[in-house]
Amino acid sequence: MAVASTVPSRLDSLASDKDAKALQFIEEMTRNVDSVQQRVLREILSRNAETEYLKRFGLNGATDRETFKSRIPVAGYENIQPDVQRVANGDNSGTSGGERKLLPTIHEETDRRQLLYSLLMPVINLYVPGLDKGKGLYFLFVKASTKTPGGILARPTLTSYYNSDQFKTHRYDPFNVYTSPNEAILCTDSFQSMYAQMLCGLVTRDEVLRVGAVFASGLLRAIHFLKPTGKSWLVTSRTEH
Secondary structure (H helix, E strand, O other): OEOOOOOOHHHHHOOOHHHHHHHHHHHHHHHEHHHHHHHHHHHHHHHOOOOHHHHHOOOOOOOOHHHHHHHOOOOOHHHHHHHHHHHHOOOOOOOOOOOOOOOOOOHHHHHHHHHHHHOHHHHHHHHOOOHHHOEEEEEOOOOOOEEOOOOOEEOOHHHHHHOOHHHHOOOOOHHHOEOOOHHHHOOOOHHHHHHHHHHHHHHOHHHEEEEEEOOHHHHHHHHHHHOOOHHHHHHHHHHHO
16 A cells, blocks of 8 residues: 655755654655555564464464464454463463563564654654754653563563663764753652652753653643642742842
């Protein structure tokens, strides 16, 4: 299936080559969605041809979409949960006992996630130019990591990403200059992390052009955090001047 181009003609006149490359990537991936999806499916099935899960349904190394659809059933988490738990337990039997859902991942997933994030600002910059001139006050949080009975590290998706080298040592990007240092973001004490991020935003408030959070709940947490301490922040702000 081919789709018409949705990228504005301004693409040709963008000042940033990096923006142009990101937008061109989006164009290439969405121009022939069907063929791209088939290619990705082939890569996934080829890489995992010898896994117990695919062998269970008799895929026998096939990588085409028709065979995949006819052999592999549509599954919910409850269907794969026993297999995931086996991996978490070091291939021992066990159940989750109502705990958080565990989803196995691979290193390349972090690369894909970073690629996805890198495509956001070039699109926004088409319609709201100049956002690369200041800093972003983004409320980003992590949670403490745990280990499964099999000794495998388990943590929420965003916590895993913020702790990755891709996030902590990423190349300079004017669209992703945060007011908060990594140490404030990676603090597992949610109160201390919020306080530090608020303080950093306050100190560099004249440079802030964007305020946000991955989830709306992050902004709500920031608002609620300010309620009992609003006056002290106001005093601090005036003192800074």
